Amino acid sequence: MLKLFFIFFRISALTLGGGYAMVPVMMKNLSSSNLLEKDQFEKILVLAQSLPGPIAFNLAWLSGKQINGLKGAIVSSIAVLTPPFFSIVLISSILKSYSDNLYVSGFIKGAYASLIGMIAGLLIQIIKGTKFKIYNYLVIALAITAIIFYSDFTILIFFLSVLFFYLTNKGSDKNA
Amino acid sequence: MLNMIFIFFKLGFISFGGGWASLGIIKQQILDNGLLTEKALQEAISISQMTPGPVAVNVATYIGYLKYNFLGAFLNNLFLIIPPILLFFLARYIIHKLKIDKKRVTEALKYGTIILISVTFISVLNPVISEEDILSGIIASLALYLFMKTKLDPIYIILGSAVVGMFIFS
Numbered sequence: 001m002l003k004l005f006f007i008f009f010r011i012s013a014l015t016l017g018g019g020y021a022m023v024p025v026m027m028k029n030l031s032s033s034n035l036l037e038k039d040q041f042e043k044i045l046v047l048a049q050s051l052p053g054p055i056a057f058n059l060a061w062l063s064g065k066q067i068n069g070l071k072g073a074i075v076s077s078i079a080v081l082t083p084p085f086f087s088i089v090l091i092s093s094i095l096k097s098y099s100d101n102l103y104v105s106g107f108i109k110g111a112y113a114s115l116i117g118m119i120a121g122l123l124i125q126i127i128k129g130t131k132f133k134i135y136n137y138l139v140i141a142l143a144i145t146a147i148i149f150y151s152d153f154t155i156l157i158f159f160l161s162v163l164f165f166y167l168t169n170k171g172s173d174k175n176a
Numbered sequence: 177m178l179n180m181i182f183i184f185f186k187l188g189f190i191s192f193g194g195g196w197a198s199l200g201i202i203k204q205q206i207l208d209n210g211l212l213t214e215k216a217l218q219e220a221i222s223i224s225q226m227t228p229g230p231v232a233v234n235v236a237t238y239i240g241y242l243k244y245n246f247l248g249a250f251l252n253n254l255f256l257i258i259p260p261i262l263l264f265f266l267a268r269y270i271i272h273k274l275k276i277d278k279k280r281v282t283e284a285l286k287y288g289t290i291i292l293i294s295v296t297f298i299s300v301l302n303p304v305i306s307e308e309d310i311l312s313g314i315i316a317s318l319a320l321y322l323f324m325k326t327k328l329d330p331i332y333i334i335l336g337s338a339v340v341g342m343f344i345f346s
Contacts, residue, residue: 012228012229013228014228015228016226016227016228016331017225017329017330017331017334018194018195018196018225018229018230018231019194019195019230019231019232020194020195021329021330021331022230046278046282047267047278049192049282049285050278050281050282050285051260051263051264051267052188052189052190052191052192052259052260052263053188053191053256053257053259053260053263054191054195054230054231054232054233054256054257054260055194055230056229056230056233057230057233057257057260058260058264061260061261061264062264065264073264077257080229081229081233081253081257083228083229084227084228084229084230084233084234084237085229085233085237085249085250085253087227087228087229088223088224088227088229088234088237088238088241088249089237089241089246089249091223091227092223092238092241092242093241095219095223099219102345102346103342103346105345105346106341106342106343106344106345106346107338107339107341107342108218108219108222108223108338108341109218109222109312109341109345110315110337110338110339110340110341110342110344110345111222111225111226111334111335111337111338111341112218112221112222112300112312113304113311113312113313113315113316113319113337113341114315114316114318114319114333114334114336114337114338115196115221115222115225115300115316115319115334116297116300116301116304116312116316116319117315117316117317117318117319117320117321117322117323117333118196118319118320118323118330118333118334119196119199119293119296119297119300120297120316120320121319121320121323121324122196122293122323123290123293123294123297124324125324126193126286126289126290126293127290129286130283130286130287130290136287139287140287140290140291140294143291144291144294144295144298147201147204147291147295148204148295148298151204151205151208154186154190154201154204154205155186155189155190158190158288158291158292159190161287161288161291162284162285162287162288163284165283165284165285165287165288166280166281166284169280169283169284
């Protein structure tokens with residue numbers, strides 16, 4: 001159990017760049033310490049991706065559960081959440097006193113600008129990775145517009161769109 | 177504070193496709209509720225990218241801490257993870273009962289992720305366009321190029337751009 005805690009704590013504390021950066025590191029660590037085989041982890045990954053929530057958290061919960069039941073799930077989840085929690089608390093308390101500093105705000109502005117470019121890149125990659133279906137893209141365009149203008153209904157709009165993609169996908173499978 | 181926690185609770189239900197996908201929705205909801213200014217929110221987002229941990233968790237912690245200290249940070253995290261925990265327990269039952277095909281769900285969610293990331297892209301780009309911030313535009317284009325054409329880890333692109341920003345914006 002302690003081993004489980006330290007694996008997730010270490011991965012979370014040392015991996016920069018968000019949840020998806022942690023996925024391969026988790027798989028490697030869990031299989032090399034004989035806690036979870038690679039194919040077991042891959043099964044968990046599919047489920048973790050089809051449920052909402054931060055991917056690193058979902059993986060910690062689901063792998064912990066597989067390894068050590070509900071207790072394992074809770075221990076791994078706490079382990080994965082603790083390092084970011086305290087590093088953010090620390091950094092934001094330091095930053096409070098320096099946010100008027102020109103270099104600090106330039107640093108942050110530069111990082112923000114790079115994100116815009118990379119999010120555009122990610123969008124292009126995902127679009128390339130899906131089959132082009134004209135109706136899906138019409139729904140996507142409608143949903144984006146609707147979310148921007150009616151932000152109160154974001155969740156509803158999102159799930160209706162996903163339901164549409166799910167149901168129409170069935171039709172195209174039958175034809176094939 | 178309830179307003180803020182509720183935002184992260186809602187987010188817990190739709191945070192599919194990784195941290196960048198959820199950013200747009202976070203940004204929109206926070207601004208609509210007037211919890212933070214555009215500038216403070218940009219700071220929160222940048223810091224969350226450069227610190228370890230899932231981006232959504234980092235943003236939740238940062239905003240919670242900024243507004244209501246420790247308690248705010250804790251509650252934001254808690255409410256962000258309640259929806260996935262609920263669904264972990266329900267998932268097997270729902271999949272079994274409704275005979276949902278997991279592969280098709282994954283496929284449908286890919287298109288759903290396109291919606292979320294587009295909203296993110298529009299909302300992160302928006303301030304740069306409205307301020308006619310050409311320097312940021314140039315950094316963004318370079319980052320896009322590096323992201324697409326090289327195998328450079330995104331974290332180095334972010335840190336590199338931050339260092340460049342430190343000189344050209346000051």
